[in-house]
Each structure stands twice: as structure tokens, then as C-alpha cells.
Amino acid sequence: MTKIYSDLYQFTYVLEPMKLSMHQYLLLAEEPILIQTGAVPQTQITLPRLKELLGGKPLKYVLISHFESDECGGLALVLEQYPKAAAVCSETTARQIWDFGIARNVQIVKPGETFGGSDFEFEVIAYPSETHLWEGVLFAENRRGIFFSSDLMFQMGETHGQVTESDWESAIAASGAEQLPNIEMQDKLRRDLRSISPNFVASGHGACIKIINST
Ligand SMILES: [Fe+2]
Ligand SMILES: [Fe+2]
Incomplete structure (x- = not known):
């Protein structure tokens, strides 16, 4: 676990043998928020550390980008410990969770x-x-300027605690938007990303990015 940005703690589980880092985050705001739960083995490791950091505070929200094991596989385990936390997600993800x-x-x-x-x-x-x-859905925290990239800006490797630098336009260019199946979807995602101007990318997989020259 590493404090990687303002009020932001990163937890990482490395999936062997391909060395894929699965990051999750705690935003230690007055009402703390967990971003992604990790799959069950990751959640089991994270929960005791989370408890220490929270110091008795309850979790307010668990933010879920989409229904996949690294994003929400450990949700039931998290809710056992923090039963009042609300899972925040799209309608499609909600249907699956329900x-x-x-x-x-x-x-x-x-x-x-x-x-x-x-x-x-x-x-x-x-x-x-x-x-x-x-x-x-993707989440951007406006007070601190943190963009949680989920599976965008994806990199393989052991990247816990790593932070690189980039301007926002270059980060968008390297976001992986081109993997969407048609140009319209790709352009819309890039447009949506251009509508925000984060200071920091909290990556789901790969190094985090400190955004330079962003105004
Ligand atoms: Fe995913
Ligand atoms: Fe992911």
C-alpha cells in the first residue's frame, strides 16, 4: 500500500504469471471511498490494511467502473465489513450486481x-x-483532480507506486480508445476525456500519471 496522491492510497495485486498489476484505491476523504474492490484474493489482502487506514470510519461508497472481477469481484467481502457502503455504478452493472x-x-x-x-x-x-x-462508467474526482482510468491507459508489469508524467492530450492518445470497435465510439470516448482536465491519473493497471501542462 502506498500513499500515491492527496488523500489517495493505492493497493496492488500482481496477477502471475503475466505480471499484470491490478490497482485499487482508497480516497481517504471525510467520508472514505473505495475505488474498485479487486478480485476476492486481492480483497482478502486489502481489507486488513483498509481497516487500519480507516481507523473505525465506515466506507461511504465503493465505485465500480464495470462488472469484472478486478473491479468488483470482492464486493460481497467488502460489504460484509462495511454493510452501509453503497456500490456506485452504471445501470447495466447494477443489474448484474443485483x-x-x-x-x-x-x-x-x-x-x-x-x-x-x-x-x-x-x-x-x-x-x-x-x-x-x-x-x-469512469469516475473523475474534481476537488483533487483525480481521474480513475480503470482499464484505460493500461500497461502490463509490476507498477505499484509508480508515477510517470504526461500531458493530458498525450495520455488520451495512449488511452487505448482505439480498441473500441468503431470510430464513433472511439471519438466519443476521446471527446469525453477531453471534457475533463485532471491533475493525476489513478490507473487501474499500470503506472499512475502526473498530468503536466494541464490548466
Ligand atoms: Fe475491466
Ligand atoms: Fe481492470
């Missing part, structure tokens, strides 16, 4: 919406990431 009986307290968010608390505000960005390209 239908698999993983959680009931789910807050559905839509692209363009914001939600917040006394010292944080998240903006929701569209992310066509789900199976069959249904809508997932």
Missing part, C-alpha cells in the same frame, strides 16, 4: 452526473466497457 445477489444497496449513476460529499465531488464519464459494449 441479479447475482452480490449487493442490494446500489446507487446508479449516469454519464454527466456528479455526486459528492463535504470534501469530494465525482463526475461520471461514459465508458463502453461492459460485455457486449454495454455502458460502464
Whole structure:
């Protein structure tokens, strides 16, 4: 576990043998927020460290970009410890979380919406990431300028605690948007990313990015 940015702690599980780093984050705001749960083995390792950091505070939200094991596989385990935490995700992800009986307290968010608390505000960005390209979401925290990239800006390797530097346009160019199946979807994702101007990218897989020259 590493404090990687303002109020932001990174936890990493390295998937062998391909050395893929699965990062998850705790935003230690007045009402703390977990970003991704990791799959069950990762959650089991993270939970005791999380408890230490939280010092008795409950988790307010668990942010879930899309329904995949590294994003929300350990959600049931997290909710055992923090039963009042709300899972925040798209409608598509919510249906899966409900239908698999993983959680009931789910807050559905839509692209363009914001939600917040006394010292944080998240903006929701569209992310066509789900199976069959249904809508997932990305989250940007506006007070601190943190963009949680989920599977965008993806890199292989052991990258815990690593931070590189880039301008935002170059980060968008290297986001992996070109993997979406048609030009319209790719352009829309790039446009949506250009609508925010983060100071820091908290990557789901790979080094984090300190954004330079962003105004
Ligand atoms: Fe994913
Ligand atoms: Fe992921």
C-alpha cells in the first residue's frame, strides 16, 4: 500500500504469471471511498490494511467502473465489513450486481452526473466497457483532480507506486480508445476525456500519471 496522491492510497495485486498489476484505491476523504474492490484474493489482502487506514470510519461508497472481477469481484467481502457502503455504478452493472445477489444497496449513476460529499465531488464519464459494449462508467474526482482510468491507459508489469508524467492530450492518445470497435465510439470516448482536465491519473493497471501542462 502506498500513499500515491492527496488523500489517495493505492493497493496492488500482481496477477502471475503475466505480471499484470491490478490497482485499487482508497480516497481517504471525510467520508472514505473505495475505488474498485479487486478480485476476492486481492480483497482478502486489502481489507486488513483498509481497516487500519480507516481507523473505525465506515466506507461511504465503493465505485465500480464495470462488472469484472478486478473491479468488483470482492464486493460481497467488502460489504460484509462495511454493510452501509453503497456500490456506485452504471445501470447495466447494477443489474448484474443485483441479479447475482452480490449487493442490494446500489446507487446508479449516469454519464454527466456528479455526486459528492463535504470534501469530494465525482463526475461520471461514459465508458463502453461492459460485455457486449454495454455502458460502464469512469469516475473523475474534481476537488483533487483525480481521474480513475480503470482499464484505460493500461500497461502490463509490476507498477505499484509508480508515477510517470504526461500531458493530458498525450495520455488520451495512449488511452487505448482505439480498441473500441468503431470510430464513433472511439471519438466519443476521446471527446469525453477531453471534457475533463485532471491533475493525476489513478490507473487501474499500470503506472499512475502526473498530468503536466494541464490548466
Ligand atoms: Fe475491466
Ligand atoms: Fe481492470
